[in-house]
Amino acid sequence: MTKAVRVHELGGPEVMRIEEIELAPPGRGQVRVRNHAIGVNFIDTYFRSGTYPVPSLPFTPGNEAAGEVVELGKGVTDFKIGDRVAYVATLGAYAEERLVEASRLVKLPKAIAYETAAAALLKGLTAQYLLRRTYKVKAGDVILVHAAAGGVGLILTQWAKALGATVIGTVGSAEKAKLAKKAGAKHVILYREEDFAARVKAITKGQLCDVVYDGVGNATFPASLDCIKPLGLFVSFGSASGPVEAFSLSLLASKGSLFVTRPSLHTYAEKREDLDKMARDLFRAISSGAVEIPLRATFPLDDVVNVHRALEGRETTGATVLLP
Template identity: 65%
Template sequence: MVAAVRVHKHGGPEVLTFEDVEVPAPGQGQIKIKQYASGVNFIDTYFRSGLYQSPVGMPFVAGNEGAGEVIAVGPGVTDLKVGDRVAYVVALGGYSAERLLPAERAVKLPDNIGYEQAAGMMLKGMTAQYLLNRTFKVGKGTTVLMHAADGGVGLILCQWANHLGATVIGTVGSKEKAELAKKNGCHHTILYRDENFVDRVKEITGGKLCDVVYDGIGASTFPASLDCIRPLGYFVSFGSASGPIKAFDINMLQFKGSLFATRPTLNHYAAKREDLVSIASDLFDKVGSGAVKIPVNQKFALKDARQAHEHLEGRETTGSTILIP
């Protein structure tokens, strides 16, 4: 039996229960890992609340990201062995001292990437990678608006977009968070509680607006985000921190400038093993070179997962949050 955090019914952070679970021997194509750190992400709150349905039913172990050491391999696993250092993004099962996962969804960690760093960046860092390189190709001369520029994805995306030569505009909730975003590559910050972000984007860009808006907030920033985008630009909605965007009249995109709108997820961009490895390798290269740093700004004990969720949903966190078993 090992310690884990499970959800027996949907609800707020109070439904996260710290208890012992049994982790069996790995089956066909599986590995068993001892976890050294687990990432905490907004998607974890979606599964907990019921916004996203658990693919394994109830109860389930929360968490979608982590890093650890392989302690057993199942039949058919040939490219991983006991003792390998790995990290992963897999739906559920992350908040646990040990876990099983499909070997094909694990990636080996380079020697220069630590467990805590990996747990703080796999979902967020790989999300930033595909958003900047595949959903919309960001490069020199691109103007980007990043909502929640001080958040887990935000701080990584700001650094990476800056590295690619883009001009980065970010919305933040306080002057302290603005300073943090600026230290991580954000050129212009907008205090969304005090300023109208659409007006400020128009002012900052001289009326030219942005090529792409990356929005992990959802309901509270839509449809205003569309007014920040130049004709033929992209609205990329990748999260719902303030609640999901409801159905809208698609003709709105025509009147706002023949805009493109998409709701991507890492699951699809990394569905093939070769794409998963490619995305992770690019992330490891950028972090290993120092071009992108992973700010793990909050650490909680596994038993304090409820507190971690309260801080996350209360907008009290910056950068990455991890749990230590």
């Protein structure tokens, strides 16, 4: 038996319960992992509430964790019992132990703590593909990062600065502005108090940004398009304030023949070789000091309801980790 968070009906944080469940032996290509630290992400609330569909009820939330291999299924040759690993996988991470497809595991260097890996992997791999593949950020670029004090935002900001870009960040409070500044944002905009598009235009002297990274969604659209130079890119990778509603594609022409994309980690990391490459790039950035993972708080797994309430109340900064 193993302890796990279970959701029997969709709804608010209170629908999550701690229960004892029995895991089947790992099947072919699977590994049983004992989680040492579990990452908490805003996407977890989407599955719990029903915003994103779940395969069936009940289910265990959570998409990332770090721990050790305790049992191998048939056909698994890349890992052995005792290996330190981390993963971003399908639902099921909010548990003491779980089964994971070996193809979704990455080996965790000894220099990186379990808590750091659990806080870093989903957000860090997201930052990796956004900065290195969706738009290849280079020295001299000017980029706008919405929610720059959030989990992904702080990593994006640090990494982009290390790549030589000028980062403009938007945040919701003075406290979060300090965090974004510390992470490397040259300019910080309080989007609840200021017209961020007008401020971007002023900051850049009308030159605007090469790319906008937006994990906020509805609240920052379409004003984000007014921050992008002609032929620039709008990257919508999250919907913390609700999804971007349908709009006329002619808007992109009138704003300067802009490009728009809605990427996902699943697509970028679907191939095993891509996942390994992305993870190595992320771990190098962390080990070199270019990126410091913003682990702000750890909580026992039993506190999961309060953790989700704080997350949805936009009361958190950086990354939060659950300890089973």
